[in-house]
Amino acid sequence: MGTVTLTAKTQQELDHLCINTIRTLSMDAVQQANSGHPGAPMALAPVAYTLWQQFLRFDPDDPIWPNRDRFVLSNGHASMLLYSLLHLAGVKAVNPKYERLGELSVKLEDIKRFRQLDSKCPGHPEYRWTSGVETTTGPLGQGVANSVGMAIASDWLAQHFNRPDFPIFDFKVYAICGDGDMMEGISGEAASLAGHLNLKNLCWLYDNNHITIEGHTSLAFDEDVAARFAGYKWNVMHVKDANDTGAIAAALAKFAQGTDRPTLIIVDSHIAYGAPHKQDTAAAHGEPLGEDEIRLTKKFYGWPEDAKFLIPDGVRENFAAGIGARGKKARDSWMKLFDAYRAKYPDLAARILQMQHRELPNGWDKDLPSFPADAKGVASRDSSAKVLNAVAQDIPWLIGGSADLAPSTKTLLKFDGAGDFEASTYGGRNFHFGIREHAMGAILNGLSLCKIRPYGSTFLIFSDYMREPIRLSAVMEIPVIYVFTHDSIGVGEDGPTHQPIEQLVALRAIPGLITIRPADANEVTEAWRVILQLAHEPVALVLSRQALPTLDRAKYASASGLAKGAYILAEADRGKPELLLLATGSEVSLAVQAYELLKAEGIRARVVSMPSWEIFDHQPNDYRNSILPPDVTARISIEQASTMGWQRYVGPRGRMIGMHTFGASAPLKELQKKFGFVPERIVATAKELLAK
Numbered sequence: 085m086g087t088v089t090l091t092a093k094t095q096q097e098l099d100h101l102c103i104n105t106i107r108t109l110s111m112d113a114v115q116q117a118n119s120g121h122p123g124a125p126m127a128l129a130p131v132a133y134t135l136w137q138q139f140l141r142f143d144p145d146d147p148i149w150p151n152r153d154r155f156v157l158s159n160g161h162a163s164m165l166l167y168s169l170l171h172l173a174g175v176k177a178v179n180p181k182y183e184r185l186g187e188l189s190v191k192l193e194d195i196k197r198f199r200q201l202d203s204k205c206p207g208h209p210e211y212r213w214t215s216g217v218e219t220t221t222g223p224l225g226q227g228v229a230n231s232v233g234m235a236i237a238s239d240w241l242a243q244h245f246n247r248p249d250f251p252i253f254d255f256k257v258y259a260i261c262g263d264g265d266m267m268e269g270i271s272g273e274a275a276s277l278a279g280h281l282n283l284k285n286l287c288w289l290y291d292n293n294h295i296t297i298e299g300h301t302s303l304a305f306d307e308d309v310a311a312r313f314a315g316y317k318w319n320v321m322h323v324k325d326a327n328d329t330g331a332i333a334a335a336l337a338k339f340a341q342g343t344d345r346p347t348l349i350i351v352d353s354h355i356a357y358g359a360p361h362k363q364d365t366a367a368a369h370g371e372p373l374g375e376d377e378i379r380l381t382k383k384f385y386g387w388p389e390d391a392k393f394l395i396p397d398g399v400r401e402n403f404a405a406g407i408g409a410r411g412k413k414a415r416d417s418w419m420k421l422f423d424a425y426r427a428k429y430p431d432l433a434a435r436i437l438q439m440q441h442r443e444l445p446n447g448w449d450k451d452l453p454s455f456p457a458d459a460k461g462v463a464s465r466d467s468s469a470k471v472l473n474a475v476a477q478d479i480p481w482l483i484g485g486s487a488d489l490a491p492s493t494k495t496l497l498k499f500d501g502a503g504d505f506e507a508s509t510y511g512g513r514n515f516h517f518g519i520r521e522h523a524m525g526a527i528l529n530g531l532s533l534c535k536i537r538p539y540g541s542t543f544l545i546f547s548d549y550m551r552e553p554i555r556l557s558a559v560m561e562i563p564v565i566y567v568f569t570h571d572s573i574g575v576g577e578d579g580p581t582h583q584p585i586e587q588l589v590a591l592r593a594i595p596g597l598i599t600i601r602p603a604d605a606n607e608v609t610e611a612w613r614v615i616l617q618l619a620h621e622p623v624a625l626v627l628s629r630q631a632l633p634t635l636d637r638a639k640y641a642s643a644s645g646l647a648k649g650a651y652i653l654a655e656a657d658r659g660k661p662e663l664l665l666l667a668t669g670s671e672v673s674l675a676v677q678a679y680e681l682l683k684a685e686g687i688r689a690r691v692v693s694m695p696s697w698e699i700f701d702h703q704p705n706d707y708r709n710s711i712l713p714p715d716v717t718a719r720i721s722i723e724q725a726s727t728m729g730w731q732r733y734v735g736p737r738g739r740m741i742g743m744h745t746f747g748a749s750a751p752l753k754e755l756q757k758k759f760g761f762v763p764e765r766i767v768a769t770a771k772e773l774l775a776k
């Protein structure tokens with residue numbers, strides 16, 4: 085299309101040209117892919133353009149500069165908006181080793197191959213895959229909640245690292261969102277917390293277009309969003325026309341000038357702005373406009389009707405002169421500031437660099453405790469509290485909290501100086517998420533995306549409330565730590581609503597998530613040792629409410645075997661087992677009891693403690709076969725949860741002792757009897773198996 089000339093004489097015309105380039109690239113990409121969402125990018129182009137060009141402190145040459153402003157596209161279906169911006173602003177690619185490659189993150193070729201295999205422009209924006217994408221979005225509501233985590237991160241980092249004359253961290257966080265984000269409950273949870281915490285560096289821009297997939301929002305949504313956010317103690321502004329870049333800039337300027345609370349800018353827009361038959365209709369949401377409609381729309385924009393993927397002269401240059409120049413200046417002066425900071429505060433600067441690379445400080449593991457044998461034992465939530473409180477003193481950026489259950493999950497950091505993260509104390513390390521599990525998960529993701537090492541805790545049963553963010557931690561390959569206690573029917577009197585059955589297998593089903601259910605206090609220590617060294621995997625650490633005997637490691641194998649996911653805890657005589665007992669968590673000591681009874685009767689059992697399927701599955705074949713010898717087919721798994729998945733380890737001849745129904749409300753001992761978690765049952769099952 086080199087022959088086409090679209091000229092802009094004034095800055096306003098140039099702005100207009102850039103906005104229409106974003107629109108037409110988005111329309112063309114969706115049309116070419118024959119799938120995608122053209123309407124929102126067309127409507128939001130002026131909003132996003134104004135934000136990027138005039139406000140966002142972001143250097144396209146260095147998209148991972150630590151103090152950059154964060155931009156989140158929470159309505160991830162509008163991905164072409166972001167890809168157009170990344171391309172036009174000339175954002176450069178960074179590899180997984182954090183090295184800048186010099187090439188474009190999103191090439192025009194990628195846009196032409198929108199939604200195709202290996203394109204840097206997948207259907208929804210994917211963190212880690214496309215440089216400049218700050219978080220993976222698509223499941224509505226997640227992005228805005230991530231943005232709250234990012235805003236918290238900015239405040240925490242500022243409090244922790246800034247020194248007089250050294251404002252090392254002060255980045256702002258912007259999120260664009262739509263009706264879908266507003267309807268999802270998680271946005272309410274996250275906004276409520278953001279208001280409570282006075283996150284003044286946070287700004288959401290709400291695309292108020294009154295359209296979702298099924299049609300007009302009047303079908304299901306007529307709340308007063310402004311009143312709702314005023315209730316959350318946000319500043320609320322209203323831009324009555326998404327095309328009014330002056331009004332958008334004025335609202336953003338008001339935010340940028342500084343306030344004492346989060347900001348919501350409600351922007352009235354027209355989905356598929358300019359499309360004569362599709363504007364303001366749900367048809368523009370999720371399908372290509374069609375060739376004819378595209379031609380008419382381009383005509384309306386004053387665009388060459390047959391031009392495709394056209395980037396007029398001056399557009400890239402305009403971005404370079406705007407966000408490019410401003411971003412580079414901000415980044416370069418930050419680098420200078422950081423050099424001076426490093427000279428004056430070398431230890432703090434080293435911390436920042438370690439965090440950026442997801443490394444651990446020297447000596448991080450020097451205070452990890454070990455626990456003496458103790459038949460009465462200790463609940464794994466309590467041993468975990470000890471380990472966490474020890475290790476957190478050696479990893480200053482290990483911070484987290486609970487959804488109002490810290491007294492039960494025992495994740496509170498109690499040492500001097502740990503403190504609470506509150507509006508008046510942004511340096512605190514204990515977070516109070518309130519009873520908002522879903523937002524907690526997404527906020528943890530936001531914290532982790534800003535390189536803090538976060539953990540969050542609740543009861544295992546409520547992991548279901550936060551399943552999507554857990555899944556997204558795994559999709560994004562970020563090392564969020566989920567601490568889930570009250571891990572089985574062992575919660576006792578609380579009954580079936582609080583007794584997890586299918587949650588463990590549901591977590592194990594998430595690709596890339598590592599679940600660990602330690603058997604005793606020393607396995608808890610080893611679990612944390614493994615977890616803290618992970619840089620790219622999220623973890624679900626599954627802990628008991630009830631006491632677990634601390635195994636005598638002089639008699640049984642060392643808990644360090646946990647690092648391999650499964651290990652031989654108690655061996656059969658002469659190392660020749662005829663039976664394998666596989667167990668996790670609280671059922672390991674039960675397996676050991678059964679083992680001792682069987683041993684007394686001359687039956688050669690081996691107890692395999694199997695705290696993490698995923699870690700075990702990653703071991704070499706030889707190791708796995710040494711733990712589960714293929715010729716020993718008499719195998720019993722014991723776990724107080726759904727047995728789904730254990731077939732893989734016990735094989736066709738094996739037996740699985742687990743839960744096939746919901747639990748019941750009763751004291752633990754009675755439940756163990758009722759549901760068969762007693763040594764005698766295991767012994768009887770073993771004998772049955774061996775008799776066959």
Ligand SMILES: Cc1ncc(C[n+]2csc(CCOP(=O)(O)OP(=O)(O)O)c2C)c(N)n1
Nearest residue numbers: 124222223224262263264265295296297369
């Ligand atoms: C949690 C979740 N539920 C459902 C969907 C499917 N979905 C994608 S976009 C959309 C409608 C979103 O409407 P809105 O945010 O107003 O976007 P617009 O059509 O205005 O661009 C739905 C239901 C989703 N992506 N995430």
Ligand SMILES: [Mg+2]
Nearest residue numbers: 263293295296
């Ligand atoms: Mg909408």
